[in-house]
Amino acid sequence: MTATILHNLDLFIFLILLLCGYIVGSLSERRHYRSIEARERALLRLAVVTAEGRFDPYQVKDAFLVNGSVVISTDYFKRLLAILRNIFGGRVKAYESLVDRARREAILRMKEQARAGGAQMIVNLRLETATIGRSANRKKQVGSVEAMAYGTAVVIERQ
Amino acid sequence: MILTNVGSVPGKNIVEHFGIVQGSTVRAKHLGRDLMAGLKNLVGGELKGYTELLQDARSEAMQRMSTQAEQMGANAVVNIRFATSSVAQGAAELFAYGTAVRVE
Known part of the structure; x- marks a missing residue:
């Protein structure tokens, strides 16, 4: 038994990584989606448009640039799925x-x-992507995405 | 310094144009961050080290752009755009550019 395990150590490590990636990866993805949905509901009243608005000069109190960015990577299991997808x-x-x-x-x-x-x-609103992860890890097939959003926040004077 | 990414500053009038200003910075990630990111790659999720790195780099690029605009005598930068390019393996250039103006 021990001999078999030692003999196929590579395979076992691979399977453990795969299982670990699948379980933790899907759990964290589900948790992330839940948090995204809850926060989106909370911020629903804050309108975001891609158009350049026209404002009455007396209406606007303040305007400033806002941005948000995040780097997210995928898990081991999904990366394998994606590599397999590349074939078909x-x-x-x-x-x-x-x-x-x-x-x-x-x-x-x-x-x-x-x-x-x-x-x-x-x-x-503008969306942008950066490439710091991808350029460095092209060989390692790292599936990470860097997204950035920026726009001009407007504070409207209430009459 | 007022920064916006629309053609004007909402609620204010542009009285003078100074032309394009830009700021850029090239950042590389360090080994420790890379190692952590490699581990995080197994289970997926946010790579906080990289997020911070990019955020820092972008604010530095914006800072340089603002400094340039200040030297010209502008008090706002409008129509800001961000862009990225990878100059070498593992290093990324982040730059911000916009139009320096004076508003009232």
């Missing part, structure tokens, strides 16, 4: 949720910053 092509569901989470988290952090500054809305 098609939708890579494992990465879709990763990118979705990163963008929503970045927007939420930006909104939280705007809320802290007392703003009622954010105009001219």
Whole structure:
């Protein structure tokens, strides 16, 4: 028995990593989605638009730049799924949720910053991605996504 | 210094243009952060070290841009855009650019 395990040590380590990645990865993803949804509900009243708003000069009290960014990586299990997907092509569901989470988290952090500054809305939202993880780890197939959201928060004077 | 990414500062009028200002910084991640990120890669989730790194780099780029605008005599930078490029393995350049203006 011990001999078999020692003989296939590589395989066992791989399977343990896979299982560990699957369990912890899906748990943390579910927890993240729950937190995103709760915070999105709380910040629903803070409007975010991609258009440049036109404001009456007397209405606006203050305007400032806000940004939010996050780097999220996927787990071991999903990375393997994505690599397998590369052979057959098609939708890579494992990465879709990763990118979705990163963008929503970045927007939420930006909104939280705007809320802290007392703003009622954010105009001219832009989304951007950076490449610090990808450029360095191209060989290692690291699936990490860096999302950044920025916009102009506007504080409107209440009449 | 007022910073916005729309064409003007809402609620204020632009009285003078100074042209483009920019700030950039090149950052590399260090080994310790890389190691932690490698471990985190097993289970997924946020890589806090990288998030901080990028956030710091961006605020530094913005700081440099503001300094340049200040030297020109501007009191606001409008139409700010962020961009990134990777100059070398493991290093990223983050830059911010915008138009320096004086508003009233």
